[in-house]
Amino acid sequence: xxxxxxxxxxxxxxxxxxxxxxxxxxxxxxxxxxxxxxxxxxxxxxxxxxxxxxxxxxxxxxxxxxxxxxxxxxxxxxxxxxxxxxxxxxxxxxxxxxxxxxxxxxxxxxxxxxxxxxxxxxxxxxxxxxxxxxxxxxxxxxxxxxxxxxxxxxxxxxxxxxxxxxxxxxxxxxxxxxxxxxxxxxxxxxxxxxxxxxxxxxxxxxxxxxxxxxxxxxxxxxxxxxxxxxxxxxxxxxxxxxxxxxxxxxxxxxxxxxxxxxxxxxxxxxxxxxxxxxxxxxxxxxxxxxxxxxxxxxxxxxxxxxxxxxxxxxxxxxxxxxxxxxxxxxxxxxx
Amino acid sequence: xxxxxxxxxxxxxxxxxxxxxxxxxxxxxxxxxxxxxxxxxxxxxxxxxxxxxxxxxxxxxxxxxxxxxxxxxxxxxxxxxxxxxxxxxxxxxxxxxxxxxxxxxxxxxxxxxxxxxxxxxxxxxxxxxxxxxxxxxxxxx
Numbered sequence: 001x002x003x004x005x006x007x008x009x010x011x012x013x014x015x016x017x018x019x020x021x022x023x024x025x026x027x028x029x030x031x032x033x034x035x036x037x038x039x040x041x042x043x044x045x046x047x048x049x050x051x052x053x054x055x056x057x058x059x060x061x062x063x064x065x066x067x068x069x070x071x072x073x074x075x076x077x078x079x080x081x082x083x084x085x086x087x088x089x090x091x092x093x094x095x096x097x098x099x100x101x102x103x104x105x106x107x108x109x110x111x112x113x114x115x116x117x118x119x120x121x122x123x124x125x126x127x128x129x130x131x132x133x134x135x136x137x138x139x140x141x142x143x144x145x146x147x148x149x150x151x152x153x154x155x156x157x158x159x160x161x162x163x164x165x166x167x168x169x170x171x172x173x174x175x176x177x178x179x180x181x182x183x184x185x186x187x188x189x190x191x192x193x194x195x196x197x198x199x200x201x202x203x204x205x206x207x208x209x210x211x212x213x214x215x216x217x218x219x220x221x222x223x224x225x226x227x228x229x230x231x232x233x234x235x236x237x238x239x240x241x242x243x244x245x246x247x248x249x250x251x252x253x254x255x256x257x258x259x260x261x262x263x264x265x266x267x268x269x270x271x272x273x274x275x276x277x278x279x280x281x282x283x284x285x286x287x288x289x290x291x292x293x294x295x296x297x298x299x300x301x302x303x304x305x306x307x308x309x310x311x312x313x314x315x316x317x318x319x320x321x322x323x324x325x326x327x328x329x330x331x332x333x334x335x
Numbered sequence: 336x337x338x339x340x341x342x343x344x345x346x347x348x349x350x351x352x353x354x355x356x357x358x359x360x361x362x363x364x365x366x367x368x369x370x371x372x373x374x375x376x377x378x379x380x381x382x383x384x385x386x387x388x389x390x391x392x393x394x395x396x397x398x399x400x401x402x403x404x405x406x407x408x409x410x411x412x413x414x415x416x417x418x419x420x421x422x423x424x425x426x427x428x429x430x431x432x433x434x435x436x437x438x439x440x441x442x443x444x445x446x447x448x449x450x451x452x453x454x455x456x457x458x459x460x461x462x463x464x465x466x467x468x469x470x471x472x473x474x475x476x
Contacts, residue, residue, distance in 0.1 A: 059386045060375065097389075101396040113429060116360040123353035126345045130352065130440075134455045142462050156395065195451065200341035209343045266356075267459065270433045274466035277423075277430060278408045280400045284422035285388050288371045295364065 059285075062096065067289035070110070074297020079305060080317035082174065083265070084294045085111030085237030087317070090167045090324035093160075094331070098286060100156050100163075104235025105281030106290045108273040111237035113291045114298060115265035126201040127259030132214070132252060135195045137264055139221055140228035140238070141271040147232025148275035154233075161332025163234050167325030170240045171318045177244055185251035188213040191221075192250075201256060212253050220250040232272035237265050348443045352436045359432040367425030370418075379418035408469030434463045 070088070077084045089107040093100050122128035151159055188198060198213040214220070223245045231238035242261035246252045252260065276282060345353070373379045383391075383403045391399040399405060406413070414420040437460050444453035 057389065059389050062389065063375075097393045099393050099395055102392055102399075109426065109429070113360070113364065116356060116429060116432060117364075120353040120357040120360075123349050123356070124345050126343060126349070130346070130349050131452070134452055134459070138455055138459050138462065141459065141466075145462070145466050152396075196449070198341070200343045202343040211341060267433050267463075270430055271463055271466040273430050274463070274469075277426065278467075278469040279396060280405050280407050281396050282423075282426060283388065283392055283399070284371065284374065284419055284426070285385070286392060287426070288367055288422060292364070292368060292371075 062098075063285055063289045066092070066096065066286055067293040070290045070293030071297040071300075074294040074299075075301040075304065076297075076313060076317060077294070078298050078301025079313040081314060082317055083111060083237035083239040083262075084114050084298070085235070085265075085269075086167075086170060086240050087321070088290065088294070089235050090163065090321065090328055092290075093163070094324050094327040098283075100160060101152070101281045102283050102286060104151065105273075105276035105279075106283070106287040107235035107237075108269050108276055109282060109287050110290050110294050111235075111239075111265055112269040112273050113295060115237070115262055115269060117295060117298075119263045119266050122259040122263055125259075126199070127255050128263035129199045129252075129256055129260050131196045131199055132246070132256065132260050133264050133267070135197070136221065136224050136246075136260075137267040139224045140231070140264065140268040143225045143228025144232035144268050144272040145275055147229035147234075148272045149232075150229065151233035151235070152275075152279055152281075157332050157334065159233065159332075160328050164325045164327070164329025164332055166230060166234060166236075167321055167328060169325075171321035171325060173240065173244070174314070174318050174321070177248070181254045182210070183247060183251040183253070185213050185215050187215065189215050189217050192217040197250075199256070201253075203255070210253055212251075212256060214250040214252055216249050216251070220245055223249065228268060231268050232275065235272070235276070238268055239265055348440055351439060355436045355439075356432060359428065359435065363425045363428035363432065365425075366428060367422065370421045370425055374418040374422055377418070379416070379421060381418035381420075382414050383419060431467065434460055434467070437463075 069092075070084075073087050073091070074084060077087055085107050088110050089103055092098060092107070093103040096103070098106075119128065123130070192198070192214045195217065197217060198211075200209055200211045202208075203210050223241075227238050227241045227245065230236065230241070239261050242264055243254075243257050246260060247254050247257035273282075374381060375385070377385070383405070387403075391402060400407060405411075411420045411423050415424070437456050440456040441453050441460075444450070444456060
């Protein structure tokens, strides 16, 4: 498999090089639209007066800062065991000049990219369960669409206010929650059995086969309505909520809960991301450095994980979330 | 429905899903990186001049759409040869991967007479297609 992946990467590099040559040719041929660009530029100059004074900062500065910021964020997110999305939205909306509409669009793309990258490994090792994810994903992704529309329909200040409250709530949840490695599920309920929410995985730490089943299925599924709406509304990843519900409420083992949660994000965030994409809330100039920065940071974070002190970093992240949440709250209150 | 015996190993459909996801995800990220470089180095002319974007990214999306003459829904596809909207190829590939990976699940579940899961997979595809369609994606405050 490793050799296959090297071949894939080498192939991707060749394709990328071919792509550069192809698009360079397109660029040379693409003279059409320069007049339209000039027109847009002209309109911009006229609109500039109403948009406010140009700060004089070159256009590439903020994307570059975002790239490095997200790189660091990616490292911290892995070390702290939190998703990139839950850090990205409050911090970028609080400390960068981007409007919340675009931060949420980019935030969903960031969370989606991270989940898509992590998904294959988790699925192959059976830490992510399709059987557990399919019913839950349907509810969460449907509600994420509703949340995205709600988030776009509400005034920005109101969303900012709710975001601040939610982020602070997440910080407190992270501080107080005690996950259970192997919850005791004496009997699977009828709905869980009907939905086939059971499975097994080989625990690498102990070498044993761990069988699992779920209970409290209906309350758990109902919680995913709320989770889906919040994920769509705020552009967050929702991993912070998925894991406690799957683990503490429904009784899935922690490794399965974490793995399935990460995989679940790739489905939940897909639906919300499409809504933001179709509404024009994804600006490539800022979204792509965010995605790439966070992905690269995550790679480094995984390698640092063995040497770092995760507990200290987790508390540091909780502190940062409380600060960022407070800032969003104040912004929402107009203070 | 045939009885499922859990051995701890991922099911064949789960492994297939994982493989498709792997190639699609990294393909999308690679494409994204290439198109972004073409965009920011000005190799391909953008629809909105690069130096004008910072004037709009602190404004609500409605202002950006109006001033930048940016189409909503799938309207960006007519601007695909513009440097900024070329980036949407990689973004759309990532956003579309889940739909692509779900499709093969349906015949697998039907063959095993797991009609509930087949129905869930089909329903999910419909939800994601609905979100992707842009039917209700237009407009912003």
